[in-house]
Amino acid sequence: MPQVILLFSGKRKSGKDFLTDHLQKMLLDKCEVIKISKPIKSHWAKVKGLNLDELLSDGKYKEQYRLDMIQWSEEMRFKDYGCFCRSACQNAVDKPVWIVSDIRRKTDIQWFKENYSDVIRNIRITADDDTRKARGYNFQLGVDDVASECDLDDYNDWDLIINNGKNGQSLEEQISAILTLIQHVV
Template structure:
């Protein structure tokens, strides 16, 4: 097994809980010389864009374009996972070449299983929690077929996180990042 990455940080949380914000801030702190962010959603969106001739950059963004295709993309990616549970995780990991790998969008038990099986003790899990009010303030609106399906709910009953952090509007981000760094320093 490769020496890299030395640690794999697996971030999970509901939509608009702040996963991307916190992982981006963590990368800034660690620098891209020793750390990188990978997203399981990137190969999903790339494959979906190729399949339908869509704009990949718009799908990778956080705007309404992605939301227009989210439900169908989830259904399609779930079918691919039924055929091969680690398909998108393997694709996302293909470019890992730094000591610290930050996975910003772990959403399913099969994702956790893949990373734990592949990286063993090097895999550390972080659950980001934010109240519904905070998520609403960040633009969350419940969507049937998106927020009540496996891609949002599969990890709700998992309790074996290495770290659970509460990311509310008044939370000290540096305090959260300090707690995350203690997982591997």
């Protein structure tokens, strides 16, 4: 059972993978990185005969299948909103800190609250549109206007908000703010 679970969310190309990768490099064997999208991508790779590692990494390949994966996973969530969270956590190694790098919906947060209650810390990563565009974001109908991208836009209960865009803090300051949230553990 983890002592703290960091739930990271943010819009496309806000820098979720970038920041959580850096955090992982600092915490090393004290942490386990969990991606809710992993069980989705594993299933999709198996059914379609695709390369799972390519699908999990940042790049064009992932973007090619994003819309299909969103639509399929939406149907699955409709039947059981916790199915992917549960599956991702079942396969996670027991470490003091869990880093969940791709929280996208209120029901994701709800599931973690129901199952791990007070060890959760909610972190929102923000970045302005220009910065996101410079990182490869392009508005796509069916991707950027649906729940997977917008559901947390009006959520307000964050333990920490990190500006990872223009005029944002330095990486050191960002990581230091996150470490403050888990200083009782590491």
